[in-house]
Every structure is written in structure tokens, then in C-alpha cells.
Amino acid sequence: MKRQLVVFVSTAVVALGSMSVFAQAPVAAVTAPAQTAAPAAHPHATGPATQVAVIDIGYVFKNHSRFKVAMDKMKDEVMAAENGLKAERDRINGLMEQIKGFNPGTPEFKKLESEVAKAQGDFNVNAQLQKKDFMEREAKVYLQVYTEIEKAVAQFAQQHRIAIVHRFDGESIDNSDRNQILRGITKPIVYLESGIDITPDVLKVLNTPVVAGAVAPRTK
Secondary structure (H helix, E strand, O other), X not given: OHHHHHHHHHHHHHHHHOOOHHHHOOOOOOOOOOOOOOOOOOOOOOOOOOEEEEEOHHHHHHHOHHHHHHXXXXXXXXXXXXXXXXXXXXXXXXXXXXXXXXXXXXXHHHHHHHHHHHHHHHHHHHHHHHHHHHHHHHHHHHHHHHHHHHHHHHHHHHHOXXXXXXXXXXXXXXXXXXXXXXXXXXOOOOOOXXXXXXXXXXXXXXOOHHHHHHHOOOOO
């Protein structure tokens, strides 16, 4: 019984530990796009916009100041939750050690056995609920920030008569890594003129206090 319980408790702790907010995050470390000038605006032009631009969404997330603050705060909360589960796991292990001092079938043995079984069930439920809560909160943060990015891109595009903005990946490729090589050769954009990269311009807008206060609440 002891072996089965230890395996169960350890599995639940690992399950919660695996939900690290950065493990779930789709944002990879990327190389900063070239700091190029945005397409020139044409305030007096008429007719539909015709310019094309690109943006590195991964780079924007990685350098979005309030997004990083939110993720760091959530990471601390995950670590606190893991510590709480570890303390409960140690308590259950202590109960299991106490059982050894009683003969099977005695009232004391049955009482501790029931307490361990209940603690085991509660531990598993709490671990799963905490994992679900963190994942849902993380998703909401990503959605909130991505919505803010969309608004900033739309505003910038309208001001500079940009008809369409494509997503691109500016991360450098490690030629010694097969997976990165395969990722690089499957990128949808084969070539782009450096002057159409609006990533630095949009990121600058997103990190200004005015936009930050208007779109998303500040982290306490």
C-alpha cells in the first residue's frame, strides 16, 4: 500500500509541476528584428491602402512589458502552489509511517488507513483544480495581450495606409539543430524587405503607459 500511495502522490505533484507557465507558453526566444523605419505614411492619398507589412508576434510577446510582469507573477504563484502540495505530500508520507506501528486490522490501523485514503483523494483533486485554474488564467492573459496587439496593429496600419500585415518568425535558425532547420525551411515567408517590418513600431506603442492603462489593468 505504501508503494502505491507514494507513486500516486508523486505523480500528482509532477502533474502540477509540469504546468509551468513558460512550458505552456507559445512564445520562443527570438532575435530582435532590425530596427527599421516604418513604411511612410500618405496622409493625403486617396483610394484603398496598398502597402504590405510584417510583424513578429513572438518577439512582441517576449518584449511586452506588462505581459512579462503577468507571467512572472503567475510563475511565482505556481511555485507557491507546488510548495503547498509538497507539504501535503510530506504529511501523507508521515501518516504512512505511523501506520507501520500498528497491526493490520486493528482500530488504529483502520483509522489511519482511512485518513490516508481521504488525504490521497483530496491531494489529487486539489492538484488537478490548481493546474486547471492556472492554465485558464494563463490563456486569458494571452488573449488579452493578443487583442491589444491586434488593436495596435490596426491603428498603425490605418495611419500608414497598410492594407495587410503578415505574421512572420524572426527567430534565427540554429544550423546544428535538425528541428530548427525544418522549421526554417517551412516558414511561409521566404523573403521580405527589411523596411516593411513594423514590429519595433508596434511594440513601442504597446509599451507606452497610455496604451497600457487604456487596454489592460495594471498589475498590482
